[in-house]
Amino acid sequence: MKKILTIxxxxxxxxxxxxxxAKEDTVKFGVIGPLTGDYSMYxxxxxxxxxxxxxxxxxDGGVLGKTLEIIAYDSKxxxxxxxxxxxxxxxxDEVNALIGGTFSGVxxxxxxxxxxxxxxxxxxxxxxxxVTLNAANVxxxxxxxxxxxxxxxxxxxxxxxxxxxxxxxNRDDAYSQGLAQAFMDEFDARSLSYTxxxxxxxxxxxxxxxxxxxxGGYDAVFLPAYVAEVGKALTQADALGLEMPFIGGDGWxxxxxDYAAVAEGNYFANHYAKTDESEVIQDFxxxxxxxxxxxxxxxxxxxxxxxxxxxxxxxxxxxxxxEAVVAALTALDYQNAVTGSIKFDSNGDPIKxxxxxKVVEGIHxxxxxxxxx
Amino acid sequence: xxxxxxxLINGLNTGSIYALVAIGYTMVYxxxxxxxxxxxxxxxxxxxxxxxxxxxxPFELPFVAIIxxxxxxxxxxGMLIERIAYKKLRTAPRISALITAIGMSLFLQNLAQLIFGxxxxxxxxxxxxxPVVILGYNISLLTLLTIGLSIFFMVVLTLFVRKTxxxxxxxxxxxxxEAAILMGINVNKIISLTFAIGSALGALxxxxxxxxxxxxxxxxxxxxxxxxFIAAVFGGIGNITGAMIGGYLIGIIETMVKAYISSKWxxxxxxxxxxxxxxxxPSGLLGKNVKEKV
Numbered sequence: 001m002k003k004i005l006t007i008x009x010x011x012x013x014x015x016x017x018x019x020x021x022a023k024e025d026t027v028k029f030g031v032i033g034p035l036t037g038d039y040s041m042y043x044x045x046x047x048x049x050x051x052x053x054x055x056x057x058x059x060d061g062g063v064l065g066k067t068l069e070i071i072a073y074d075s076k077x078x079x080x081x082x083x084x085x086x087x088x089x090x091x092x093d094e095v096n097a098l099i100g101g102t103f104s105g106v107x108x109x110x111x112x113x114x115x116x117x118x119x120x121x122x123x124x125x126x127x128x129x130x131v132t133l134n135a136a137n138v139x140x141x142x143x144x145x146x147x148x149x150x151x152x153x154x155x156x157x158x159x160x161x162x163x164x165x166x167x168x169x170n171r172d173d174a175y176s177q178g179l180a181q182a183f184m185d186e187f188d189a190r191s192l193s194y195t196x197x198x199x200x201x202x203x204x205x206x207x208x209x210x211x212x213x214x215x216g217g218y219d220a221v222f223l224p225a226y227v228a229e230v231g232k233a234l235t236q237a238d239a240l241g242l243e244m245p246f247i248g249g250d251g252w253x254x255x256x257x258d259y260a261a262v263a264e265g266n267y268f269a270n271h272y273a274k275t276d277e278s279e280v281i282q283d284f285x286x287x288x289x290x291x292x293x294x295x296x297x298x299x300x301x302x303x304x305x306x307x308x309x310x311x312x313x314x315x316x317x318x319x320x321x322x323e324a325v326v327a328a329l330t331a332l333d334y335q336n337a338v339t340g341s342i343k344f345d346s347n348g349d350p351i352k353x354x355x356x357x358k359v360v361e362g363i364h365x366x367x368x369x370x371x372x373x
Numbered sequence: 374x375x376x377x378x379x380x381l382i383n384g385l386n387t388g389s390i391y392a393l394v395a396i397g398y399t400m401v402y403x404x405x406x407x408x409x410x411x412x413x414x415x416x417x418x419x420x421x422x423x424x425x426x427x428x429x430x431p432f433e434l435p436f437v438a439i440i441x442x443x444x445x446x447x448x449x450x451g452m453l454i455e456r457i458a459y460k461k462l463r464t465a466p467r468i469s470a471l472i473t474a475i476g477m478s479l480f481l482q483n484l485a486q487l488i489f490g491x492x493x494x495x496x497x498x499x500x501x502x503x504p505v506v507i508l509g510y511n512i513s514l515l516t517l518l519t520i521g522l523s524i525f526f527m528v529v530l531t532l533f534v535r536k537t538x539x540x541x542x543x544x545x546x547x548x549x550x551e552a553a554i555l556m557g558i559n560v561n562k563i564i565s566l567t568f569a570i571g572s573a574l575g576a577l578x579x580x581x582x583x584x585x586x587x588x589x590x591x592x593x594x595x596x597x598x599x600x601x602f603i604a605a606v607f608g609g610i611g612n613i614t615g616a617m618i619g620g621y622l623i624g625i626i627e628t629m630v631k632a633y634i635s636s637k638w639x640x641x642x643x644x645x646x647x648x649x650x651x652x653x654x655p656s657g658l659l660g661k662n663v664k665e666k667v
Contacts, residue, residue: 198636200636200637203636204586204588205387205627205628207386208384228493228588231495231588235498235587236585236586239504239513239515239516
């Protein structure tokens with residue numbers, strides 16, 4: 001216990017001292033994410049992405065002629081820890097803007113405080129629809145669940161010419177449901193037909209549903225779920241001899257690691273493709289891999305873009321004044337981002353293109369990019 | 374009609390797995406009147422054994438060898454568990470043995486988590502999943518193998534219990550342990566044999582389960598174990614044929630509910646049916662109503 005106390009007090013002292021040492025000629029962005037615990041892979045990706053962007057910006061002259069500093073605090077994925085982190089960032093570090101939180105839950109908890117303070121907030125990865133509602137100063141860099149679902153529907157209808165689709169979703173998961181609902185709404189709007197098939201979180205056996213889908217003669221199957229479920233479903237679909245293509249969302253990211261054979265020829269929507277040949281993406285992937293020894297995931301890319309977008313807004317505003325930066329963010333049109341151009345709608349949600357990836361021989365191949373309709 | 378038959382094949386596939394696991398529950402209950410709650414975990418370990426011998430060995434083994442080795446290891450494990458945890462409690466009140474079985478189940482789950490980690494391991498089917506066309510129906514080789522091997526082992530088991538000497542001894546022990554001892558039957562050996570056979574079949578069920586759903590994880594045995602237990606009760610616990618019928622019935626009902634009603638209703642309908650059956654036939658479909666001796 002004593003040891004832990006000593007460590008904590010040393011750490012606190014170190015942080016305090018470093019805060020004292022910070023000069024006036026720095027611009028500071030706070031980052032909040034789960035840096036330890038079960039979800040640390042997400043928070044660390046966000047921190048790494050943000051720090052890479054800051055290093056590049058600094059090498060290029062910084063923001064407003066000052067050095068950009070990223071200060072990342074651990075939320076452990078919990079709302080209370082997130083609020084503590086926010087208070088520290090605001091009072092102790094006096095950050096100029098917040099790139100966070102990483103999770104929707106933490107971001108929602110921090111949101112009220114940020115609205116009162118007027119601090120510019122750009123969450124890289126919080127997808128919950130409520131995050132940006134009724135908060136003029138809160139923005140996000142990722143698209144929402146429903147946006148992703150409707151883009152998948154646009155892809156199915158326009159690119160695959162599907163007129164009758166089976167929508168297979170996990171009724172116990174808000175993400176899966178959100179995407180499925182948006183997909184079906186888009187199909188309703190286009191008067192195309194679909195049939196919904198629900199499964200539960202504890203189901204392992206999808207063969208009954210898949211057999212029904214097979215005999216229904218659908219053009220495609222929309223399966224918005226995470227890799228664990230998608231892998232099982234695709235394996236069983238393969239065994240049952242389903243021929244039609246499957247379409248998924250960003251929950252499919254990483255499917256090629258364990259299920260390359262059964263995922264072959266299927267499509268999913270993602271924030272960006274590692275194999276995209278555009279220069280900005282290849283540079284990002286190369287720099288990130290060199291710096292951290294692993295290929296970046298979508299979260300790292302979103303955090304990287306969020307830092308660049310926030311920096312661009314500050315340059316536009318010509319100062320770090322909260323109100324001016326928020327106004328600049330509202331008007332921002334940041335092209336050339338890794339995850340597609342960033343431009344915000346009236347809520348603060350991005351209007352951006354979505355990359356549709358096809359799995360070919362275990363590699364992500366960019367099938368098409370779909371812009372907001 | 375074609376759809377119905379396809380769904381029936383799906384039902385037979387899951388039913389085979391339930392039946393294999395249910396046999397273990399019913400045999401152990403028949404012989405020492407113990408509901409071996411650790412049986413689902415033996416099923417899980419069986420699939421891990423297969424996983425180890427399929428993917429973590431420096432040499433490649435044929436599918437049949439992997440199955441046989443995993444079944445042998447599971448059989449040894451079942452006998453070991455009986456020796457360590459249940460043997461001393463044979464004369465203790467039944468509730469003590471039951472609690473021990475639950476404890477054993479939790480222990481094995483956590484042991485698996487410690488050894489293999491909590492993250493599910495991906496287990497690709499070890500046989501081709503390419504559909505084979507039979508009478509115009511597409512059936513995957515894995516499904517054929519699951520149904521075929523299950524039925525094969527059940528027939529072998531039935532013949533073994535009915536026709537061989539150890540089988541006869543097994544039936545004798547389950548009818549009256551004391552009288553069996555007087556007849557010169559080595560009861561300890563027979564009980565070990567029962568655990569070995571039950572565990573090996575449970576492991577086979579686990580391997581098919583893991584291959585069908587491409588996953589091996591420490592909690593793999595929980596749900597199918599519970600369903601198989603229900604199948605055993607459904608068919609009349611203690612009765613081997615009953616366990617097989619119960620397993621197939623539950624598998625088919627589950628699939629049909631998923632296919633024609635909704636996956637939401639599966640558990641409600643399966644468990645509801647169990648309650649109805651037990652209300653009208655408390656000893657299960659094939660169970661005999663044996664009066665307890667006082």
